[in-house]
Structure formats: C-alpha cells, structure tokens
Amino acid sequence: MPRSTFTQALLGPELFETVRDTKILVVGAGGIGCELLKNLVLVGFANIEIIDLDTIDLSNLNRQFLFRKPDISKPKALVAAVSARHFNPSSGIEIHARHGNVKDKENDLEWIKGFGLVMNALDNMDARRHVNRLCQAAGVPLIESGTAGYLGQVTPMIKDKTECFDCVPKPTPKSFPVCTIRSTPSEPIHCIVWGKTYLFGKLFGEDDEEGDTEELDKAKAGGENAEEIENLKKEAAAFREVRKSLGEEYGAQRVFHKIFNEDINRLLAMEDMWKKEGRVKPVPLKYEGIMNGSFSTPPLRTAGTAQLQANGNKEKANGQQTNGASNALLRDQKELTLKDNLVLFIDSCKRLSARVVAHPDVPLSFDKDDDDTLDFVLATANLRATAYGIPNKTRFQVKEMAGNIIPAIATTNAIIAGLIVMQSLNLLKRLASSPPSPAASSSSTPVPVRNVFLRNDASKPLGHSIPEHPDSKCSVCRDVYIPFKVDVSRCTLGDFSDGVVKSWLCGENAKFEGTADGESEEVEWTVFEGGRLLADPDFEDNYERRLEDLDVGRGKMLTVRDEDGKFRPVHFCICEADSSTTGTYTLPSEPPLIPLAPPKPVAKESSEEPEILGSVPVPKASTSAAQVTPIASTTSVGVKRSAPNDGDVRMNDGDAGGTEAKRRKVVVVDEEDDFEML
Ligand SMILES: Nc1ncnc2c1ncn2[C@@H]1O[C@H](COP(=O)(O)OP(=O)(O)OP(=O)(O)O)[C@@H](O)[C@H]1O
Ligand SMILES: [Zn+2]
CATH class of the missing domain: 3.40.50.720 (NAD(P)-binding Rossmann-like Domain)
Incomplete structure (x- = not known):
C-alpha cells in the first residue's frame, strides 16, 4: 500500500x-x-x-x-x-x-x-x-x-x-563605537568583537585598508578623539608590517608583543584619553613574565568583590597552579589561565599562518566551527580582557558569543x-x-x-x-516587476531607454494610476542597476553600451524611477533571452499599471547620492539600502561556508496596539553581520 x-x-x-x-x-x-x-x-x-x-x-x-x-x-x-x-x-x-x-x-x-x-x-x-x-x-x-x-x-x-x-x-544589529572596540573595551563582548572582526581580519583575512580608513574618518567626524583616531590609523598601518612576518619562526611572539604590549603602551601615552570618567587604563602584557610566572595579572576593573576575586585568582591566572578538577572539565568549559591563553594564542597564530602561507590568495574568515579561528579569537579576547581588567570567558562562551549561537x-x-x-x-x-x-x-x-x-x-x-495587509510603504512588495527576456550581448542601454522605457512603459498604452486613460503623463525617468545610476534625461553617456558591458546580466534588475518620485519604481528583471524570437528582447503584451507612490518618501531609502557609472564598467553590488537586488552572491558553491548563521526569531507576546506595533510583533532576524562597529 x-x-x-x-x-x-x-x-x-x-x-x-x-x-x-x-x-x-x-x-x-x-x-x-x-x-x-x-x-x-x-x-x-x-x-x-x-x-x-x-x-x-x-x-x-x-x-x-x-x-x-x-x-x-x-x-x-x-x-x-x-x-x-x-x-x-x-x-x-x-x-x-x-x-x-x-x-x-x-x-x-x-x-x-x-x-x-x-x-x-x-x-x-x-x-x-x-x-x-x-x-x-x-x-x-x-x-x-x-x-x-x-x-x-x-x-x-x-x-x-x-x-x-x-x-x-x-x-538593527548590535553596534559598538569603534573606539570602544579598538581602544577602550569594558566588557568581554568588546574584546570578542575586536578579536573576531578586527584583529582576525588584519592578520589573516582580507585587508580592507580603504574601509578601515573610512571607518576611522567617520568616527572622527562623529566626534571621537582625533588623536586617538590618528593613533588607530598608525596602528592599522603597523599591522600590515607585522602580518608579513607572521610566517617567520618568532612571528607569533612578535605579533603578541606588538598588540598586547607596544600598542597598549602607545595608548597609555595618550593621557587625555584616560581622563574620561569610567575609563580604566590597561596593563601591557609581557610574554616572558607570563611564561615564567612572574607577571602579575591586572586586577579586575569592577570594584569590591571583583577585585578580591581577581586577587584570589591570581595564582590560577598566572598558570602556576593547575587545578585537577578544572583539568577534568570538558575543553570547552575549562577556565583558561593567562598562560594557557598565551600558549593558545601563539599556537593558533601558527596554525592560521601556516594556512595563509599555503594558500596566500585565500583570505581566511572567522568560522565558529573552525577550531583554528575559534582558538585564535578565544585566546585574543581573553588576553585583551586580562590587559583591561575584564573577566575572561570559556571556549564555550566565546563560541556562543562570537558565533551568535542560539x-x-x-x-x-x-x-x-x-x-x-x-x-x-x-x-x-x-x-x-x-x-x-x-x-x-x-x-x-x-x-x-x-x-x-x-x-x-x-x-x-x-x-x-492574522497577517497584516501589505505595508503601502514597502519598497519590495509594492513596486512593479516586469520579466525582461533580453539578449544582453545585443541590447544597448539606449535600446532599453528608448524602446522599453519611453515607447513601451510610457508609450501610448501607458497606464499611470490617477491619470485618465489616453491622457499622457510627462514623466522624466532615470535608470538604475542596484545603486548605480546608468542613465537619466541629462545623462546619456552609456546609451551606446550593451547591457552586458554595463555588467547588467541575468538575475539583475534595471530599475526605472520617475525623477519626482510620484510613481512606484518599475523593476525590469533580466531573464534569459527568448530563443523563439529573433528580436533583442521580449516584453509582456501590455505595459503594467504604474501605481502612485505613497505620499511620504519610501522608508529605508538611501540618502546617499547614487554612484554614477563612468566610462569603465565596474561590477558592483547594490549600495542602496532600499534595493535588495538579485545579484550574484559572494558565497561560492561547493565551498564550506565561512560562518553559517543561525536564524533568530524574536517575539513580543504583548498585545500589540496599532498597525505599526503589530508589524513589529514578529520578526525573523538574521544573525549575519551580527556586530557592527560605528
Ligand atoms: N543563499 C543560500 N542559498 C542556498 N542555501 C542557503 C543559503 N543561505 C543559507 N542556506 C542554507 O540554509 C540552511 C539553513 O539551515 P540551518 O539553519 O540548520 O543552518 P546550518 O548551517 O545547517 O546549521 P548551523 O548554522 O547551526 O551550523 C543551511 O543548510 C544553509 O546552507
Ligand atoms: Zn512588503
């Protein structure tokens, strides 16, 4: 049966x-x-x-x-x-x-x-x-x-x-001010984020020099201490030097000395920085002293009991006393001593450097399931925490926090x-x-x-x-989408602008909401791909270029917006050309009704000026927050994903009142990009 x-x-x-x-x-x-x-x-x-x-x-x-x-x-x-x-x-x-x-x-x-x-x-x-x-x-x-x-x-x-x-x-994802992460951490999570998103990338990942400078300039413009920002810029440049020496015999020790001693000393020299209330000066760590047990662990920053606890833990933290009970603990739950963390730092640095040396073209990224990367972040975060008098975390806790695991x-x-x-x-x-x-x-x-x-x-x-009705302001489900079967190797942007936008979309059969049939609307159109402006009434430089040359291919969208924002954007979704036709493109028989846009500007719309495409076509991902374009992914097939993320469901069981409140009631949240530095 x-x-x-x-x-x-x-x-x-x-x-x-x-x-x-x-x-x-x-x-x-x-x-x-x-x-x-x-x-x-x-x-x-x-x-x-x-x-x-x-x-x-x-x-x-x-x-x-x-x-x-x-x-x-x-x-x-x-x-x-x-x-x-x-x-x-x-x-x-x-x-x-x-x-x-x-x-x-x-x-x-x-x-x-x-x-x-x-x-x-x-x-x-x-x-x-x-x-x-x-x-x-x-x-x-x-x-x-x-x-x-x-x-x-x-x-x-x-x-x-x-x-x-x-x-x-x-x-929005949790975010921390850049200076808290880079110079003045006060909680374990700050140290973990630093190890995972900053130091790891600097030493083993893709070195985003431009992004780094941009981030620091933004922080300076946002009122952060100018001297401190200049110092961080110097520090970033020094990393590039230290990265080169990682593969050498004492490379890991050199990195340790730079990060946990030299850089901390440089920070300490900026007296003004430590005058701000609540800031606690870090203590530079010493390699030899930790290894031979003569280094005194800095006290925990929190007063009273924490201080006592820190002193009580001193022996243990220095690695002089090995506790039989803690040895018996599972590796992930064990509290590491300062020496344990140092040894782990050196060891994980060596493992990761060996991987970088073996495949110099493949930048590494943090993955909670990759022991080498997790060990590095664990050791780094704990060493930094120790220097700043912040409590340490176990491997299990760091994995949970860095991997944002539920x-x-x-x-x-x-x-x-x-x-x-x-x-x-x-x-x-x-x-x-x-x-x-x-x-x-x-x-x-x-x-x-x-x-x-x-x-x-x-x-x-x-x-x-009961699900809500669509939000009239939504920039995804309220827009208009048109399948555009096109031979991108033949169709030029001019063909699209003249033949598709002007003649078909806005031609004699055009339908605009709020406009009587047969009455034409005087609309000025702009054409975008993702965040790139390809054409507008005063910018026709790309008209001769084929879509393919403009990096507009299958899976992407050509978005047409009226300059006054009176109507909804129309997205032409690039699909494979129709093999049964000899024409360059195929469109639906009738143009769609173009609805009026809501009175207020669409939420989440990027306020930044779009990038204007110059003479060289640069393949680029969408930069506009409002446009989630179906462009090719950065994750390649067949390769283990670098950092798989758990979905997160947050619910608010309270009785929601108005529509807006109800809309916020159930939210599926991504944990990717979980930590963001401001
Ligand atoms: N863009 C994508 N295209 C296709 N599959 C995807 C894409 N993004 C995520 N996935 C898949 O969705 C699945 C989600 O499953 P799940 O939440 O159990 O995550 P997991 O990666 O299997 O587990 P964990 O994150 O706990 O290690 C994964 O198998 C993941 O590969
Ligand atoms: Zn929607």
Whole structure:
C-alpha cells in the first residue's frame, strides 16, 4: 500500500491531486529543511526542487537526520534528496536537488515563476530577503519560517494579500563605537568583537585598508578623539608590517608583543584619553613574565568583590597552579589561565599562518566551527580582557558569543517543519478556491492565512495571528516587476531607454494610476542597476553600451524611477533571452499599471547620492539600502561556508496596539553581520 494512501483519504482527492501536482521549492536543507523535505515526501508532494549551498558538517548530524557520518563534506541538498526519497519510495516522487546558492543568476524571475509554492528553511536575512523579493516579483506564495531555541514561527506571504518579509522592520544589529572596540573595551563582548572582526581580519583575512580608513574618518567626524583616531590609523598601518612576518619562526611572539604590549603602551601615552570618567587604563602584557610566572595579572576593573576575586585568582591566572578538577572539565568549559591563553594564542597564530602561507590568495574568515579561528579569537579576547581588567570567558562562551549561537533544537525544527506542511496544505486549498488577485488587496479583504508561533508558554505553546495587509510603504512588495527576456550581448542601454522605457512603459498604452486613460503623463525617468545610476534625461553617456558591458546580466534588475518620485519604481528583471524570437528582447503584451507612490518618501531609502557609472564598467553590488537586488552572491558553491548563521526569531507576546506595533510583533532576524562597529 503506498505511503500516501492515508493522506489521500484525509485530504480528499482534490487537494491530494493539487499536492501531488504543485511544483514546490524548498530553500535550505539544514535543520528545518531536512524535517520539511521528509514531511513533504510523506504527505505526497511529488514535484519538489531543493536547493542548498552548503556541504554537510559533523555538527549538523545531531539534528539534520537525513545525513550520516559518511555524508560529511557532501552537498546537503543532494544527500537530503536521496535520503528523503526512501521515506516514500512508491509514489513516483521527483526531487530535483541542487547544490547552489539561491542567489545565483540562473535562479531568476522565470525560474521562480515555475513554482506553485516556495518554502524557506534558511538561516540568514540576506537569502530570506532575496527569496522574498523573487516571490513578490513573480507572485508566487512563500512560506517563511525560523526557529531559535524553543521558539519558532511560520509565516505565509501571499502577494497583495499579506505583508511580505520586508514589510516588517527588522531590529538593527548590535553596534559598538569603534573606539570602544579598538581602544577602550569594558566588557568581554568588546574584546570578542575586536578579536573576531578586527584583529582576525588584519592578520589573516582580507585587508580592507580603504574601509578601515573610512571607518576611522567617520568616527572622527562623529566626534571621537582625533588623536586617538590618528593613533588607530598608525596602528592599522603597523599591522600590515607585522602580518608579513607572521610566517617567520618568532612571528607569533612578535605579533603578541606588538598588540598586547607596544600598542597598549602607545595608548597609555595618550593621557587625555584616560581622563574620561569610567575609563580604566590597561596593563601591557609581557610574554616572558607570563611564561615564567612572574607577571602579575591586572586586577579586575569592577570594584569590591571583583577585585578580591581577581586577587584570589591570581595564582590560577598566572598558570602556576593547575587545578585537577578544572583539568577534568570538558575543553570547552575549562577556565583558561593567562598562560594557557598565551600558549593558545601563539599556537593558533601558527596554525592560521601556516594556512595563509599555503594558500596566500585565500583570505581566511572567522568560522565558529573552525577550531583554528575559534582558538585564535578565544585566546585574543581573553588576553585583551586580562590587559583591561575584564573577566575572561570559556571556549564555550566565546563560541556562543562570537558565533551568535542560539542552540538549535531538533524538536523545535520538527514542529515548525510540521506546521509549514499544514500551512502549505491550507494555502493550496485556499488558493485553489480563490486565486490571488491585486484587486483583492484592499485592507478590508480578509486575509486567508495565519501566522503560527511556537512559544515559551507551557499552557499555550502554539499561537497564531492574522497577517497584516501589505505595508503601502514597502519598497519590495509594492513596486512593479516586469520579466525582461533580453539578449544582453545585443541590447544597448539606449535600446532599453528608448524602446522599453519611453515607447513601451510610457508609450501610448501607458497606464499611470490617477491619470485618465489616453491622457499622457510627462514623466522624466532615470535608470538604475542596484545603486548605480546608468542613465537619466541629462545623462546619456552609456546609451551606446550593451547591457552586458554595463555588467547588467541575468538575475539583475534595471530599475526605472520617475525623477519626482510620484510613481512606484518599475523593476525590469533580466531573464534569459527568448530563443523563439529573433528580436533583442521580449516584453509582456501590455505595459503594467504604474501605481502612485505613497505620499511620504519610501522608508529605508538611501540618502546617499547614487554612484554614477563612468566610462569603465565596474561590477558592483547594490549600495542602496532600499534595493535588495538579485545579484550574484559572494558565497561560492561547493565551498564550506565561512560562518553559517543561525536564524533568530524574536517575539513580543504583548498585545500589540496599532498597525505599526503589530508589524513589529514578529520578526525573523538574521544573525549575519551580527556586530557592527560605528
Ligand atoms: N543563499 C543560500 N542559498 C542556498 N542555501 C542557503 C543559503 N543561505 C543559507 N542556506 C542554507 O540554509 C540552511 C539553513 O539551515 P540551518 O539553519 O540548520 O543552518 P546550518 O548551517 O545547517 O546549521 P548551523 O548554522 O547551526 O551550523 C543551511 O543548510 C544553509 O546552507
Ligand atoms: Zn512588503
């Protein structure tokens, strides 16, 4: 008897048929994705595509149960598809597995349009945003999900009916003033951020000299101590020298001396800096003294008990007394002595230098699951903390803080994956009875689906809410999207501006909201790609250039905005050229209705002047906060991701009042770029 016999009976023949025939996309084959894929197969979904960019890691095996030890290093999507198929071998299920980034250029508007339903099982904001925009552009329903420890949520997003992922404001990442991180830390997290985002990059990562200078100039303009900023600039230049010597025999010791002794002495020489209330002068560390036990650990900065504690720990901290009990502790929970940290610093520096020497063209980046990088950040953070009288942290704590880890719980993932399937059944049933239409987007129309939450409330673990209608100010779901099948090697920007924008979009069939039919609107248009201004009425220098030469290719968007901001932007999504036509491009038969923009400027719009494209085409990612363009990702396929991030779900259970308050109620937060320096 086929596995789906009972589901067939439960769902009824009609819905079961829809389930079987609907082509669905699952993005992510991690904690939620594995559970979800198994569920989908068991229910009888028979046309599934799953995409994941990552390979299997040992640390995935405790909860991503479609994977086994021999699968380590294999692509997640491929292994998940093979394992999941076994759950329902008899039903002719097609699982098309792809090892790749959902942001890759071939995953364009036409591709996403091929699906009846998309399910996100992702762990970062960037990819979530990307899929959201694609789904909104294509009008394909999306089920968004996330878990964080015991909390979880499932949020269906239907174009024109519910709010989209970008309608809901996300909390800004935690940020610290640059001088707190670089010169005057006062908490363990400051030292961890310094080790992870500053020192690591300086020694082993990509040396972003320009970005560094920019950041310091910004801090100076923001009122930070000018002398201190100049000092930090000198320090950064000195790093470049020290980096060169890392591979040498005593390179690691030299780095230690520079960072923890010379640089601290230089800071101490700036008397004014330490006059500010609450600042505690650091103590330079001495290599020999720590190694031979003669160095006195600086007292903890917090007064009273902490002082006592520091003195009480002095022996231990100096590494003179080894405690049998602490030795027995797991490596990750053990409190390291000052000497332990120093030895670990030297050792991890050597390990990382060896990697840099072996592959000089591959800059390293911090990854909480990479022992070498974690050891380095652990030792660095603790040494710095010691110098500044800040309590140390264990390896486990540093991993948690630097990796921004919220424990992933298999049961939560399983419940959420189950709820995603329930939601998808509900959605397919409702969509079959009333397909989405823009006409139904008024705020009085009932929303046909529910957001579901798993929460920390034993008496009511599951909750639900009615999704809001789309936010009229949203710069993602309220814009207009047009599939633009174009041969970018033939079409010039002039062809686009004249043939597409002026003749088609604004030609005799043009439809502008608020303008009577047949009446033309005098509109001046500008053309952008991401944050780059390609053309406007006074700037036609690029007209002769082909889109390909302007680095405008598949997966990107040409955005057309009217100069007065009266109407919504129109995005032309570049898709593969239509092989059945000899023309340079193909457009839909009718131009779209261009809606009026909301009265106020669109939120999150970048205030910066856009970059004007000069004569040399420079491939560049979007710089405008308002534009999340589907450009090629920086994460390459087949390479272990440098720092996988857990999704985070923050919920506010309080009764929300107005719309804005409700919009803030449920937020799926990315933990990428978790720490930002101001
Ligand atoms: N842009 C992307 N394209 C395709 N897959 C992605 C993309 N971004 C993230 N993913 C995948 O989404 C999945 C999310 O799963 P999960 O949250 O369990 O993370 P994980 O990386 O498996 O686990 P952990 O972060 O705890 O080590 C991962 O397998 C990840 O590779
Ligand atoms: Zn939106």
